[in-house]
Amino acid sequence: MSFTLHGIGASSGIAIGRAHLASPSRVEVAHYSLPESQIDPELKRFDDAVEQTRTELRNLRSQIPASAPAELPAFLDMHLLILDDNMIDEEPKRLIREQRCNAEWALTQQMEALVARFEEIEDPYLRSRQEDVVQVVQRVIKVLVGHPGQLPAGTEGEECVLVSHELTPADMIQFKSTRFAAFITDLGGATSHTAIMARSLGIPSVMALHQARSLIRDHEWIIVDGREGVVIVDPDEKILEEYRHRQTAWVKATEKLKKLKTSRAKTLDGTNVELFANIELPQDMPAVLESGAQGIGLFRSEFLFLNRDDLPSEDEQFEAYKTVAETMEDKPVTIRTLDLGADKQAPWGHTVADNPALGLRAIRLCLAEPRLFETQLRAILRASVFGKVRILIPMLGNFGELKATLQLIAQTKESLRAEGIRFDERIPVGGMIEVPAAALLAEQFAKQLDFLSIGTNDLIQYTLAIDRADDAVAHLYDPLHPAVLNLIQHTIRSGQKASKPVSVCGEMAGDSQLTRLLLGLGLRHFSMQPASILAVKHQILGSMIDEVTDLAIPLLKNTDAEKTASLLGKLNGKS
Numbered sequence: 327m328s329f330t331l332h333g334i335g336a337s338s339g340i341a342i343g344r345a346h347l348a349s350p351s352r353v354e355v356a357h358y359s360l361p362e363s364q365i366d367p368e369l370k371r372f373d374d375a376v377e378q379t380r381t382e383l384r385n386l387r388s389q390i391p392a393s394a395p396a397e398l399p400a401f402l403d404m405h406l407l408i409l410d411d412n413m414i415d416e417e418p419k420r421l422i423r424e425q426r427c428n429a430e431w432a433l434t435q436q437m438e439a440l441v442a443r444f445e446e447i448e449d450p451y452l453r454s455r456q457e458d459v460v461q462v463v464q465r466v467i468k469v470l471v472g473h474p475g476q477l478p479a480g481t482e483g484e485e486c487v488l489v490s491h492e493l494t495p496a497d498m499i500q501f502k503s504t505r506f507a508a509f510i511t512d513l514g515g516a517t518s519h520t521a522i523m524a525r526s527l528g529i530p531s532v533m534a535l536h537q538a539r540s541l542i543r544d545h546e547w548i549i550v551d552g553r554e555g556v557v558i559v560d561p562d563e564k565i566l567e568e569y570r571h572r573q574t575a576w577v578k579a580t581e582k583l584k585k586l587k588t589s590r591a592k593t594l595d596g597t598n599v600e601l602f603a604n605i606e607l608p609q610d611m612p613a614v615l616e617s618g619a620q621g622i623g624l625f626r627s628e629f630l631f632l633n634r635d636d637l638p639s640e641d642e643q644f645e646a647y648k649t650v651a652e653t654m655e656d657k658p659v660t661i662r663t664l665d666l667g668a669d670k671q672a673p674w675g676h677t678v679a680d681n682p683a684l685g686l687r688a689i690r691l692c693l694a695e696p697r698l699f700e701t702q703l704r705a706i707l708r709a710s711v712f713g714k715v716r717i718l719i720p721m722l723g724n725f726g727e728l729k730a731t732l733q734l735i736a737q738t739k740e741s742l743r744a745e746g747i748r749f750d751e752r753i754p755v756g757g758m759i760e761v762p763a764a765a766l767l768a769e770q771f772a773k774q775l776d777f778l779s780i781g782t783n784d785l786i787q788y789t790l791a792i793d794r795a796d797d798a799v800a801h802l803y804d805p806l807h808p809a810v811l812n813l814i815q816h817t818i819r820s821g822q823k824a825s826k827p828v829s830v831c832g833e834m835a836g837d838s839q840l841t842r843l844l845l846g847l848g849l850r851h852f853s854m855q856p857a858s859i860l861a862v863k864h865q866i867l868g869s870m871i872d873e874v875t876d877l878a879i880p881l882l883k884n885t886d887a888e889k890t891a892s893l894l895g896k897l898n899g900k901s
């Protein structure tokens with residue numbers, strides 16, 4: 327039976343494909359069916375992953391220092407025993423053979439079955455041992471994800487749409503190398519990092535659907551309209567036809583925009599605008615080059631730290647930063663220092679706070695862990711001789727943090743000098759304005775920094791007290807709230823007064839419906855997902871600065887929600 331679900335359009339575009347339900351367990355994994363010919367390779371992939379996990383556990387065991395507590399080797403021994411048990415070592419293989427499913431899915435199903443059995447145990451201690459089973463399975467799954475199997479792009483030429491209750495930013499990393507046509511989730515907001523990653527993949531996505539995971543059945547046909555935030559399940563032929571038509575129109579419009587790749591982003595009256603790209607990992611660089619971006623305005627370096635148990639070494643980070651710097655040649659590359667915390671949690675991170683978005687996040691975490699921070703600063707500084715690198719500090723809230731950070735950068739430079747290691751002595755250091763306190767004092771921050779970048783995703787979250795990842799309050803997350811617009815305009819003006827460039831690198835910068843508004847508020851530097859650059863450039867090419875300024879100003883004072891749409895419509899040329 328056909329039905330429609332409404333959520334938040336997180337990434338534009340239209341996809342039509344078969345639903346693939348992600349696991350309901352604690353470990354989110356993809357589920358896909360395998361053709362007969364792939365069963366044996368999949369069994370081998372599973373065996374190899376178990377073997378690699380065994381080696382990892384044995385290595386860890388052998389490296390335990392003598393001074394470590396006795397529980398540690400015992401704990402690893404127990405995990406090795408669990409791994410050797412038929413229930414983990416053999417049973418999933420039966421599922422792969424019989425259900426013709428991928429190894430991750432088979433393993434997760436088996437884990438769910440075991441966890442259910444543990445749940446029946448009365449003794450609380452024994453019952454809690456299910457955590458060990460989950461941890462061992464997670465280890466094997468991580469290995470499997472690191473060696474992806476042959477994920478079909480749909481069975482026999484059909485496309486797959488991933489249906490999940492929730493996806494974390496770390497889960498999304500693994501999808502960078504797979505080929506889903508769309509993602510839909512029950513939870514999440516439009517500026518959650520998961521949504522941002524869906525946009526960076528250029529794949530249609532709808533979030534906050536609440537019940538998609540329980541209402542949609544595996545393999546059902548679904549249409550995903552990422553612009554309207556609509557999902558149509560089991561559509562009839564007439565609706566399918568209509569959406570195929572819309573899909574073709576969308577693809578044509580996207581193709582047409584590609585002609586703008588090499589044109590300068592200039593308004594009709596000749597004002598130059600800079601369009602930079604946001605990236606998460608060096609593997610995003612082909613999309614950046616494809617978009618014609620004039621630089622990297624935000625490299626979310628924390629993504630190098632996700633999906634792993636250990637920390638990336640200084641050399642590993644250096645290689646990643648160097649690759650990006652070299653690829654961009656003489657164009658600026660803005661590396662944001664670690665912004666972990668809130669919805670981007672590394673497994674080795676601090677215990678989860680009651681209120682992580684207000685907790686030990688971003689620069690606060692880095693200053694609490696100076697060794698971690700110093701390692702990253704060394705890697706960035708070393709990479710600075712390979713291009714035009716800039717440092718960006720996330721979530722500054724007070725001047726003590728700024729001072730401590732600048733001191734740490736100075737110390738790191740000093741130690742590199744002492745070691746005779748080259749770096750850019752004049753590397754620019756900028757700060758993100760994403761806390762209202764920083765926006766209000768943007769002029770003072772601008773004086774002490776080389777540039778500012780407004781993180782509107784967090785600025786909206788902290789100004790309006792709306793958790794950006796919580797679908798329950800997503801309807802209140804409002805980029806057009808006059809308080810938000812005033813803080814943005816104030817920050818841009820503060821930068822102008824201090825003669826320091828100000829960019830916006832939050833999702834507002836990549837929303838072509840807001841381009842003219844931001845131009846009207848004085849913005850001349852935008853940074854966004856590469857996939858949005860051409861649509862934003864298209865808006866800029868058709869804008870007159872005086873006109874958009876006159877039309878943007880009333881929005882700063884507008885308190886009538888209904889009038890907002892008409893004011894924005896006027897800005898965008900709709901009368």
Ligand code: PEP
Pocket residue numbers: 522624626665760780781782783784785831832833
């Ligand atoms: C922002 O907050 O707008 C921003 C760009 O940073 P992030 O989305 O990574 O928090």
Ligand code: MG
Pocket residue numbers: 760781783784
């Ligand atoms: Mg932010």
